[in-house]
Amino acid sequence: MLLEVRDLHVEFRTRDGIARAVDGVSYAVDAGQTLAVLGESGSGKSVTAQAVMGILDTPPGRITGGEILFQGRDLLGLREEERRRLRGDKMAMIFQDALSALNPVLPVGDQLGELFVVHRGASRREARARAVELMDRVRIPGAAQRVRDYPHQFSGGMRQRIMIAAALALEPALVIADEPTTALDVTVQAQVMDLLAELQREYRMGLVLITHDLGVVADVADRIAVMYAGRIVESAPVHDIYKAPAHPYTRGLLDSIPRLDLKGRELYAIKGLPPNLTRVPPGCAFHPRCPMARDVCRTEVPPLYEVSEARGSACHFWRECLDDGER
């Protein structure tokens, strides 16, 4: 296994108390595989990724438990210097907002070339040449001329491609993409996702795709982990989950997508709001919004039940949910 997150716990100290942003998350990605981590804001999907990358702000964040095994080594046991050497080289991250992730006062060519200087000991001239190659690779027209341009001189889609170029520069084994296309228009999103998929196939990278978009997930993922209030509530191969979700939250998300046959009718809507992480409801965190909730849900935290060999659901009544959801 390329990456294995085991029972990860991350807390944040806030004015309102301790927020358990990540509360026992486990997931795994293999080389060449795409895992989609699906969740709304505050579900803990980005915090988990930041912990894996080692870029979590501590304080206020704190990893209070768990293991992050990358190529067999526990990252949490490494010194900062060792982790820094892994970042960019063996594991890389693509952020949502390329404009704030790129340095605005440095030409993009320098930012791409820097990776080769720092990690590969390349000369400045070599680095420049590699930067042009990379920009060409992500289909930036006129790469040789544009290598001296600054981030603001590129369009949003092109900046995102430059960030992909930076992430893939050293051919890392693992890439984490945090909402890589959320800020982009659909036609540009299609370009970027297409490029990412192509490069992933070519380099056989493991990809963790963090998103809230059920459409994007269906398009590219092999597996899905659905997160809610800091926990994984359902984890399954992509085809299974869309066919029959085994958790009422997943089902609610899928049912609230507008469908043709329901046009003009009321959309299914999950009632209520996602919880405040400093005051997560007892028992199952989803119970106040769940149409299936019963007494046990208010008191007992559901473990991740094994639905099938490759599939888990953190719902006491996953069997019912699965039967209801056959569609």
Next chain:
Amino acid sequence: MTANGEPILEVEGLVKHYPLTRGVLFKKQIGAVRAVDGVDFALGRGETLGIVGESGCGKSTVARLLCSLERPTAGSVRFKGEDITRLSGRALKAVRRNIQMVFQDPYTSLNPRMTVGDIVGEPYEIHPEAAPKGDRRRRVRELLDVVGLDPDYVNRYPHQFSGGQRQRIGIARGLALRPEVIVADEPVSALDVSVQAQVINLLARLQTEFDLSYVFIAHDLSIVRHISDRIAVMYLGRIVETGRDAEIYDHPTHPYTQALLSAVPVPDPDARERRERIILGGDVPSPTDIPSGCRFRTRCWKARERCALEVPALAVPDVFREGGGPAAHDSACHFAEERRVVPPEDPGGPEAPQATVNGNGPG
């Protein structure tokens, strides 16, 4: 949600150019951002018109022009037959009551220092004739109730609410003056997925309850289809295709619409193999430097010489005029042809070939 009678809003030849100037003391105009560049449409009473398009296509500028937040460079917006772009003073104020806006970002469109009661009741300060002073408090509470908020929240501040609740506050404010038209600019795109459906349902319910006509602007094509009777697709300041929702989604004839629809991810992993994807090359040209002829030609795989010379009119293309049917709707393309890009919902349809369009085209 059907249209009847004469339109409540008629837009004709709407143009908004923002001048680009150089020099401080002696300003010289060196060009213009052609944000909206000739838009026509009509909105029927009780109807919902969805406007879709990507960033920079001018859809938000259209929204601002409809609400008289800006004056157009040319063209007219007629509300019940009266051109509101030429009004000023008291007459303008009176018309503004009837066309209200719901904004995209519920975090920046509510004043953080005002209570919810003051925010929702503020329209009455500007239009005192709408509600007598003693009655306003009651009306505000009623409005909060209508949008699904606890009326006892009147004294709270915006930061005490979630995004979805804030959007409800914005909607309540929009309803305060009992408008006839609501222009909603990306009303749900800043919200969490599980909350979007709640707000869409609310908007749909209010439409029947208050007999509202909507102009619904969004980039999420599935939501637009759900709520709209008719759709207009915009590209670089113009409408390139318009028709009833099924005509646009199931029988698009303009290549941009086809590319746009094919790019939308479908929440069905089984559709991965079946669907046809048109990946457009390049970026949207700058609105300061719009291509000659058809403005989509620089990214279009069908572009020919004629496209650079002749601006295609928004009308039913000749090829479809005789046959009628769902493909016979307005489409601004010289070489319009029907192409189904969204896979039919039941599997087993004919295998669609993978179409990839690349290269940046001329220009």
